[in-house]
Amino acid sequence: MTGVERIRVRVHGLVQGVGFRPFVCVLAGEHGVAGFVGNDAGGVFIEAEGHRPDLDGFVAALRQQAPPLAIVDQVTVEATDPTGETGFRIVASEGGALREALVAPDTAPCADCLAELVDPACRRFGHPFTNCTNCGPRFTIVTGVPYDRHTTTMADFAMCAACEREYRDPQDRRFHAQPVCCPSCGPALRLLGADGLPVPGDPITTAVTWLRQGRILAVKGLGGYHLAVLADQARAVDVLRARKRREVRPFAVMAPDLAAAGALVHLRPEAERLLTGIRRPIVLAPRRENAAIAEAVAPGSRDLGVMLPHTPLHHLLAGQTARPFVLTSGNLSGEPIACHDEDALRRLSSVADGFLLHDRRIHVRADDSLIRVYRGRELPIRRSRGYVPAPITVPWPFPRPVLACGAELKNTFCVAKGVQAFVSHHIGDLENYETLRSFTEGIDHFCRIFGVRPAVIAHDLHPEYLSTKYAMEQHEPDLVGVQHHHAHIASCLADNGYAGQVIGVAFDGLGFGTDGTLWGGELLIADLTTFHRAGHLEAVPMPGGAAAIRQPWRMAAAFLDRGYGDDVPDLPVRRRHHDRWAAAVALARTGTNSPLTSSAGRLFDAVSAVAGIRDVITYEGQAAAELEARVDPAEQGAYPMRVDDGDLLVMAGSDLVRSAAEDVRSGVAVERIAARFHNGLAAAVVRAVRSLRDRTGLETVALSGGVFQNVILLELVVSGLERHGLQVLVHSRVPPGDGGISLGQAVVAAARDRLSRCAEADPRPAHRRSSYPRKPS
Known part of the structure; x- marks a missing residue:
């Protein structure tokens, strides 16, 4: 046909598991182009054939009209020869050694799925696992890429004919939704007693009855088990504390809806948007004096962590309970959250009076994310479910793939390549064997699904950290030791996309210093490559x-x-x-x-x-x-x-x-x-920083370390510095505490790698160049 052209299109970004292929099919129909779309290890590939104006409109819409959960980083186009193809189709996914596709985080049910959940005329009425291309489980069920049903734990469930029709229909919102299911073919709920024996009757109705009776319920969620009791039943909360061996650490509370959450805590618009958004973290907010919860829910705390239901199962529980209930991690104090059924029944049988579980496997353990709001922006305390594994994009490329092993407490690890750093879900304290195993298994999983074979491994300087020992056991990659507080400041720089030198204030519990003492109240002059201690x-x-x-x-x-x-x-x-x-x-x-x-x-x-x-x-x-x-x-x-x-x-x-x-x-x-x-x-910190500004001429300050999760101190320091004309960098994408350390380690290792490569190309004598140790001495 005269004037017909054909193009090959490659779409990079978060474009798998978010309904991108169905979106491309619909878009092709709207623009009158033929061809096909598919997933592979690099993202989404497309071939499209049509007239030039139609092709141009089609490519522009790929960027501008992407599905709600998609993030389009790059669209590349190249010409190829027309084939005379008619129609547009989804083709089978392709594998391959290269892994560039991103995996979507788990997301809360969309409005359409929630409407079906409560509609008696819908075949998914009351179905705890309803989802579509715009919502539902992703990261916690993904076993590999490309993202297809067979590379998720939904591979255990064969679709019924009705679900298959929806899955194949380009006009249906479940078109190629990999976790699609219904009561006929999907996972099923069960209620077990503490003895592990099945309990007859409707699992949700009986579970709600048990909660009202003051019993403790273990509930299998997206990334692991939770323990639940009604938040206004003081005796039940006390019993949960005693059995869980968690004497006073605050519990989180799930509210049925935003109005119920607002009756517990003071919510600003930014907090409301977080609570009702697709990520559904726990939001830490000031508790109302008349909040109808037991005092033992959050003793000694002015704030309360609240969240809204983040799965259809939780919506059903909250809807029938119609009261806020404690929803805390399913573990004993010091242990990782339980995520496998046998393990949960073994470890939690002494805590829970019953188990509400299902037969969809959790592939990756993921705790709830915990967020504070500071000046209208997120201040992450724990970055996990709903956020991970979305990458942290940085302005400086990683010359070689990096694995950063993180700290000992509140551990995360990070794998990085290109301009993307994949900071892991919250792993926890590595002193526990199960947590250490989760750390090593998590590294293997991230390296596999993101196609990272680390050439550089970054680690803390503390020789007794288990994360450091893990790094030392890896023999092929180059090892880079990064001082703990330098990593904190570098993490803040990466969080803000700032590459210059700063006055860094790193306040935390402690970290191994270069002088052999335990640091934790540091004033550093630092950039991504180096630092020196200017005060403490x-x-x-x-x-x-x-x-x-x-x-x-x-x-x-x-x-x-x-x-x-x-x-x-x-x-x-x-x-x-x-x-x-x-x-x-x-x-x-x-x-x-x-x-x-x-x-x-x-x-x-x-x-x-x-x-x-x-x-x-x-x-x-x-x-x-x-x-x-x-x-x-x-x-x-x-x-x-x-x-x-x-x-x-x-x-x-x-x-x-x-x-x-x-x-x-x-x-x-x-x-x-x-x-x-x-x-x-705060006044002393401001005075000290001003003194360092006078000495160095630096006008930018980076605040990091777990102490800056304290929003009172944070605001006092930030406002004090700003009054004196200083630019202040704070965290908004990763925690200021040790959960952000791995990102800092990764960008420091990359910066030193870049410096080393420049030095290798520098014709000056070696004694005039900076050195970068390839292996620890």
């Missing part, structure tokens, strides 16, 4: 080593000894631990089992203990979180804090602890003490 919080001993992390009163003893010497007053914290106080001080003074630390987290611990808030913790960061929760926002006073303006700036944390002690002796309210501490620390 004063280093104090940790009496008893790791015991001082679990027992903040020990840090109070060390700081008070530093601030008062032999004249420590008769404070309540000292009286509460009078039998061990002298021994702790002696350890601190001699240095016996008392490593030095500049940790901001340990400073928070000390003030928390002095103020009478928390002497002993049951979870990491508890003392600091409860100190933040007690802040009186109306208090304007600030404790003075010396900043020694020598070659290395030193901020005297003992000044803050001594001031808090004096206020305790004077009977000042705990809320005012907490506020004055936050105000004083």
Whole structure:
């Protein structure tokens, strides 16, 4: 036919598992072009034939009208010879060694699927697994790429004739929806007792009855099991705490709808959009005084984590319950969330009174994501379900594929290639064997589905971290050690797409320093390649080593000894631990089992203990979180804090602890003490950063580390720096805590790799060039 042309089109991005091929078919019909579309390991491939104006409109629409869940990164077009083809079709997916296609995160049910769920006339009425191309499970069921049914755990279920018709119909929204199913052919719910035996009757109705009776229910979700009790039943919440061995860490609450969530917490529009969006994270928001929940749901916390249903199953549960219910991770304290049925029945039988489960396998364990809102933007605390494995795109390409192994606590890993960094779901604390196995299996899975064969492995400097030991066991790739706090700052730079040098403020629990001490309150002059330590919080001993992390009163003893010497007053914290106080001080003074630390987290611990808030913790960061929760926002006073303006700036944390002690002796309210501490620390940070600006001329500051999950301190520091004309970078795509460390490690390794390659091409003598160690010495 005269004037007919044919093109080959390649679409890169998040274009598999999001209804892109059906969208292309419909688009081809609208523009009158013939050809075919398919998936392969690189993304979506298309051949289209028609007249030039129709082809141009078709290609433009690929970019501009993509499905809701799709992210189109690049569309490339090349001419080929016409074949006279008529019609447009989806062809079988192609495999291949190259893996460039992206895998979509799990997404909440769309409005159309929810309407079917409650429509008695629909054949999917009450079906807990309804989904379509615009919603449903993705990452947690994917076993490989290209994304097709046989590479998901839905391969276990053969489609019935009715579902097959929908799957083959280009006009149906379930056209090539891989998890498509119905009550006739899909996964099925079961309710089991604590003994593992089936319970007769409708599983949802009986489960809701059990919840109303005060029983604890284990519920199989998208990425693992949860434990549920009604949030207003105090005794049930207490029993759950006792059985789960989770004494005071706050529980998350699922509300049936946005109005019910708003009755529990104060919601700003940004938080509402998060709660009702496709990702459905837990959103941490200020709790209402009259919230109808048991006090034990979130003891010692001013905030409450709330979420809305994120699967049809949860919609059914919430709809019939019609009350908020606790939905917390299905594990015992310190263990990873259970995701396999046999494992859940074994590990949770001592906790749950019943199990609401189904027979669709979970391939990848994924905890709920936890988000705070700061200045209208997301501040991730835990980035997992709904977000992973969407890549973090950075402006600087990775010269070679990278694996970054992350930290020991709150671990994530990261695989990276091109300009994309795939930060993993929340793995957890690697001290647990099951969590370590999840770490190694997760790395294998990510490398396989994203086609990454690491040529470089980045790791923390701490030799005893299990993530570091894993890196050291890999013999082929080049190894790059990245200091913990440099990784924090680099993570913030990558989060913001900023490549320049900055003043970095890295405040966290602790990390291995280059001088052999435990850092954690650091002022760094850093870029993606290098850093130097420009200042820090004063280093104090940790009496008893790791015991001082679990027992903040020990840090109070060390700081008070530093601030008062032999004249420590008769404070309540000292009286509460009078039998061990002298021994702790002696350890601190001699240095016996008392490593030095500049940790901001340990400073928070000390003030928390002095103020009478928390002497002993049951979870990491508890003392600091409860100190933040007690802040009186109306208090304007600030404790003075010396900043020694020598070659290395030193901020005297003992000044803050001594001031808090004096206020305790004077009977000042705990809320005012907490506020004055936050105000004083923030003012000292601003003063120290201004001093470094004067020395260096740098005008940009990056804030990172777990302490900056504290939005009170974060706002005080940011607003203080901005008042003095500084540009401030904070996190919005990955957590400021250790969950973001792996991204920082990856971009540092890549930056050093680029520098090394430039050096190899540099004709100058070797002694004039920077070096990059290929293997650790």
